[in-house]
Amino acid sequence: MPLKHILLLLLFISNISSFNIVAQTKLPSKNDAVLIAKEANELLKKGSYEKSLIKSRAALNMAIRLKDNNLIAGSYNTIAANFDQLSETDKAFYYYNKGLTYANKTNNDVLKNWLNNNLGNIYCFDKKQYEKGIYYYKKSVQYSTKIKDSAQIVLTKLNLTWVYFDINRYEEGLPYLKYINKHHNNHGDSSTIVALNMLNGMYYNYKNDVKTANFYFKNAIKLGNAGNEKSDLSYSHYEYSKFLLKNGDSENAYKNLALFNKITEQLNSEERINKANVAGINLQLDEYKREIDKIENEFKTKESVLLQEQSKNKKIVIVLIAILLLLFFLFYFYSQNAQLRHKNKLKDLRSKVQENLINASINGQELERKKIASFLHDNISALLSSAGMHLHACISQNQSFSKEIIKTKAILEEAHDQVRDLSHELMPSLLARFGLFDALDDLCEKNSNSILHFEYSSSLNRKTRYDEDFEIKIYFIIMELLNNTIKHSEATQAKLSIQENKESLQIAIIDNGKGFDSNKFHILEGFGLNQIKARLNYLRGTVEINSKPNLGTSITIIVPITYQKKIIKPVFQSQ
Structure with a gap:
């Protein structure tokens, strides 16, 4: 009324x-x-x-x-x-x-x-x-x-x-x-x-x-x-x-x-x-x-x-007025609450649509990575290897050969190495062949240097395998967080630890860097968290970030494990 x-x-x-x-x-x-x-x-x-x-x-x-x-x-x-x-x-x-x-x-x-x-x-x-x-x-x-x-x-x-x-x-x-x-x-x-x-x-x-x-x-x-x-x-x-x-x-x-x-x-x-x-x-x-x-x-x-x-x-009048005012305020709050729920629902729908778009984009990117990596490895790399073998046979049969042939052989070997490296960057061979834990250990090793050292820690059996899609998403989530640590933290020590707890994977990344105010969410947006959160929401996982200026940063991820439905053979082997 x-x-x-x-x-x-x-x-x-x-x-x-x-x-x-x-x-x-x-x-x-x-x-x-x-x-x-x-x-x-x-x-x-x-x-x-x-x-x-x-x-x-x-x-x-x-x-x-x-x-x-x-x-x-x-x-x-x-x-x-x-x-x-x-x-x-x-x-x-x-x-x-x-x-x-x-x-x-x-x-x-x-x-x-x-x-x-x-x-x-x-x-x-x-x-x-x-x-x-x-x-x-x-x-x-x-x-x-x-x-x-x-x-x-x-x-x-x-x-x-x-x-x-x-x-x-x-x-x-x-x-x-x-x-x-x-x-x-x-x-x-x-x-x-x-x-x-x-x-x-x-x-x-x-x-x-x-x-x-x-x-x-x-x-x-x-x-x-x-x-x-x-x-x-x-x-x-x-x-x-x-x-x-x-x-x-x-x-x-x-x-x-x-x-x-x-x-x-x-x-x-x-x-x-x-x-x-x-x-x-x-x-x-x-x-x-x-x-x-x-x-x-x-x-x-x-x-x-x-x-x-x-x-x-x-x-009587006061009671009636009080009742009417109470009804009015109840109606007002109900309508406001309904509008707020409607707005929140729309906001959730928009967020869900945006998240689905991000996940669709990520899934598309990962699929394209797999296809391109597979194509490079199975086709381009194989062709380069075959060309190299024919050239090597030709050199072996002829006692004399020109400098151009030697240069051609060197160019073919360099092209083969670059294609192999690109293939591994798009889809690490260790991840496909040996699983998540070996790939993450290798990732920490590659990213460590004289300025920043990444320590990998896990009590889990390295031979443990999960669903392929699950492992790929977890790998790229951690890779993005490690990149953030390298780019923004100014840390000298960082640690990646992985544990299982009640069919959930618990991942912790801790550094001793300059930190930031984690209450100011707009700062975090620049660290690529939208895609990370979209991946985690897709996996029904959560992320918690605790950081204070000059006291480092602690990131904790808990995500339900998706186990293998069947044994997945390696897509390709490294040459």
């Missing part, structure tokens, strides 16, 4: 797996979820907390199913804000934390800013855990700075100033107060102007600047009476009473403290009324909380089941 088709099949399987997972649950529209979340926020701003909770719960359910962390965090924030407005601080705190967990998984810095600020408010003004509150306020400042929300920066730094001043850490709160004084006119709003004046009064009271502190406190109270910020007004009376008492004005201090108590009582009364108004829906609020938690737990359960099924499907 082509790789392209396999990849398409894998993609198809993967898509089927993904489709099965998605098809198990019908997801809501994200646009619908966003629209419901917006409606929940609008209802929150209008004070319709119960309706806002219903909408935000629905938005949360859809957001969880959509796995949209941004929508989930926003829904939790809206739910928390509703509980915050209903003075259900613990519930608000719980959902603000839930919202921040999901918001931190998003890039929504605006939402992170609000959630951190709201958590700071609860820690500082309800739980009185100031260090944690300061931490979340500072996180809020980081996000509001990042998104360049100047109004939010002013508001959060005002809260930080208030917290530091409330715990008498004025110097730490001073940088924030300076920032608010500088930027409030451009980025602050009327809801914080009372608090700003009160904070300035507190700071100058800490610095014992009575005149400036008195100015800011009075201004805070004046602005508070003119507006609707009763909480900030009550705190202004309280801080002003402390200032007056510190400076010896007990009477006015008492009056401001009484106003603080009065306004605080009014606020508490309003809060009690508010709580009374919401008492009827507290059970429903608890139910909302339980339902919201149930939605999240159900989602987590469904998500866990889906993840398990997804994991199972992924494993």
Whole structure:
């Protein structure tokens, strides 16, 4: 199967797996979820907390199913804000934390800013855990700075100033107060102007600047009476009473403290009324909380089941992919192996054809050698001998003979010797008449000289005879190897040894010459080994060459013996 088709099949399987997972649950529209979340926020701003909770719960359910962390965090924030407005601080705190967990998984810095600020408010003004509150306020400042929300920066730094001043850490709160004084006119709003004046009064009271502190406190109270910020007004009376008492004005201090108590009582009364108004829906609020938690737990359960099924499907896909890849690679290697076997077969056939051609050429050459040697010996040599005998008879009968006759006799004798030598070179008479071992001993003797000495060694009976064709091929193989030794080895000593072992003839030729790297086969090709190997393959024999530079050469030949089928008479005898 082509790789392209396999990849398409894998993609198809993967898509089927993904489709099965998605098809198990019908997801809501994200646009619908966003629209419901917006409606929940609008209802929150209008004070319709119960309706806002219903909408935000629905938005949360859809957001969880959509796995949209941004929508989930926003829904939790809206739910928390509703509980915050209903003075259900613990519930608000719980959902603000839930919202921040999901918001931190998003890039929504605006939402992170609000959630951190709201958590700071609860820690500082309800739980009185100031260090944690300061931490979340500072996180809020980081996000509001990042998104360049100047109004939010002013508001959060005002809260930080208030917290530091409330715990008498004025110097730490001073940088924030300076920032608010500088930027409030451009980025602050009327809801914080009372608090700003009160904070300035507190700071100058800490610095014992009575005149400036008195100015800011009075201004805070004046602005508070003119507006609707009763909480900030009550705190202004309280801080002003402390200032007056510190400076010896007990009477006015008492009056401001009484106003603080009065306004605080009014606020508490309003809060009690508010709580009374919401008492009827507290059970429903608890139910909302339980339902919201149930939605999240159900989602987590469904998500866990889906993840398990997804994991199972992924494993199935991986197994299928692995099987397909394994099949592909098996097919690929099989096809490559088949091609390699085919190539090797062709190579072997070519080698066999080439070897057969070489053997046919060698056999033809040997046959021609025998024919020419036989013709020279039986015909030409005999004719020359006959002519010589007639000439000798003529000379014997005539007492006087010319110089031309003597020269003719000498030429005939020289021609006879040359024909005989040529005949023996083409087909040694010793090989035909006395066998392989005498011929090889004679070959070593002829090739020995003062520079290179060939030693012949064999424990075999010299009268041992093999098949004629076998002896001829072995003789010429050894002759070619000895010629190589003479031409290339630069040796001074060489040894030819022949033994029989399990109906095989073992031939060893060893010299002490310069040697060569036998691993480099291309060097050996120039030594006529192709014909030698072709002869040996024809005889089903093997050759092993071991040589190293400056360490001589060792050649070992093992060839099955072909014995005589019948007694072969000598083809000719030497004259």
